[in-house]
Amino acid sequence: MKVNNMKTKFVLLAAIAAALTASPVFAATESAATKWANECGGCHVAYPAKFLPAATWTKIMSGLDKHFGSDASLDAQTSKAISGYLATNAGSGKHGESPASLRISDTRWFQREHSEEMDPSIFKSPLVKSVANCGACHLGVAKGDYSERNIRIPGQGNRRNDD
Amino acid sequence: MNRNRILMLLAFFAATSANAAPAEFLKDFETQARAESAAFKGFSAERGSQFFHAKHGAEWSCASCHTDNPASVGKHAKTDKEIKPMAPSVNPERFTDAAKVEKWFKRNCGDVLNRACTALEKGDFLTYVLSVRK
Numbered sequence: 441m442k443v444n445n446m447k448t449k450f451v452l453l454a455a456i457a458a459a460l461t462a463s464p465v466f467a468a469t470e471s472a473a474t475k476w477a478n479e480c481g482g483c484h485v486a487y488p489a490k491f492l493p494a495a496t497w498t499k500i501m502s503g504l505d506k507h508f509g510s511d512a513s514l515d516a517q518t519s520k521a522i523s524g525y526l527a528t529n530a531g532s533g534k535h536g537e538s539p540a541s542l543r544i545s546d547t548r549w550f551q552r553e554h555s556e557e558m559d560p561s562i563f564k565s566p567l568v569k570s571v572a573n574c575g576a577c578h579l580g581v582a583k584g585d586y587s588e589r590n591i592r593i594p595g596q597g598n599r600r601n602d603d
Numbered sequence: 604m605n606r607n608r609i610l611m612l613l614a615f616f617a618a619t620s621a622n623a624a625p626a627e628f629l630k631d632f633e634t635q636a637r638a639e640s641a642a643f644k645g646f647s648a649e650r651g652s653q654f655f656h657a658k659h660g661a662e663w664s665c666a667s668c669h670t671d672n673p674a675s676v677g678k679h680a681k682t683d684k685e686i687k688p689m690a691p692s693v694n695p696e697r698f699t700d701a702a703k704v705e706k707w708f709k710r711n712c713g714d715v716l717n718r719a720c721t722a723l724e725k726g727d728f729l730t731y732v733l734s735v736r737k
Contacts, residue, residue: 484682509681511710515702573683 472525475518483510485574485581487544489529496538497526508543508572545571558593567594625691625698625733632729635722643723651731654724659716665728668711673732690735698729 480486489497501523505513514522539546554560554571563571575581580590629646636643655665655673667680669689677686688694698704712720720728 482684483679484684511713513710514706569683570681572681576683 472521476522476525479514479518479522483512484572487574488584488586489526490531491535491544491547491550492531492542493536493538494527494530496542497530498523500542501526543572562593565595623699623701625729628698628701628704629726629729629733632722632726636726639722646723646726646730648727648731648734651727651729651734654727655731661715661717663715665711665715667715673735674737690732690737692733692736697732 476489477486492500500507501519504519505511534549535547537547537549544550562568568576574586577591577593578586579592580586633643633646636646655669656671658664663680668686669677673689674693676688678684679686687696689697691697708720708725712718712724
């Protein structure tokens with residue numbers, strides 16, 4: 441087809457753009473942060489990148505087909521984008537520890553934060569079920585808020601706002 | 604109709620057709636199921652229900668996370684994370700995105716059956732969840 445009229449050219453472009461936005465091809469331009477939130481937040485809260493160093497995230501991302509007992513595999517393109525996001529936002533300093541189990545919950549800082557004033561059996565209680573279920577106690581996980589202001593241990597009432 | 608209008612229409616169809624519907628998945632599974640077995644005689648919601656609720660050698664069934672009723676909100680068996688209902692009658696987003704459907708069949712069939720699901724199993728599963736009303 442020979443396109444020689446400006447208006448037609450514009451409409452053609454619009455047509456292509458509309459087709460692309462609805463197709464998976466266009467998903468490539470979805471931001472890496474959005475991909476991370478969607479793909480890493482499907483089975484559990486999307487654990488903030490700042491809680492593990494880049495080296496640990498790299499190991500996690502290279503073993504997604506056998507991920508803590510589940511298959512969490514991704515296509516190569518999505519995986520690459522998320523790896524980049526995690527590396528950029530990874531933790532350091534206090535949060536730079538790389539546990540052999542690859543679990544945030546096995547770092548020393550995590551254990552320290554969660555041993556004071558807390559009976560460890562709470563993590564196995566039916567109300568929490570798993571230490572990885574951060575959202576059972578941290579009420580702001582959807583916004584990445586893990587601060588002490590926003591915690592309620594299930595079955596124990598409001599722990600923080602009354603002291 | 605002038606040329607611009609035709610192009611507009613084309614744009615509209617291109618934009619909508621990229622979103623698949625459950626019926627299109629069923630058609631694809633049927634084609635594959637025929638190729639997998641000459642004895643294929645159609646999908647069954649009843650077989651799909653059995654498949655959904657039964658364990659297949661591993662720790663979990665599909666119902667372990669999607670709950671006994673596919674129209675209800677699910678809960679991840681390990682992490683307790685909420686999962687939106689599986690039945691398209693209550694969650695119209697289900698079975699509209701081919702890449703998503705493929706990805707989760709691969710993962711969940713692996714976790715539940717230690718292998719990929721057959722086209723017959725996928726078709727039975729979809730026929731069952733489509734049959735569930737609120």
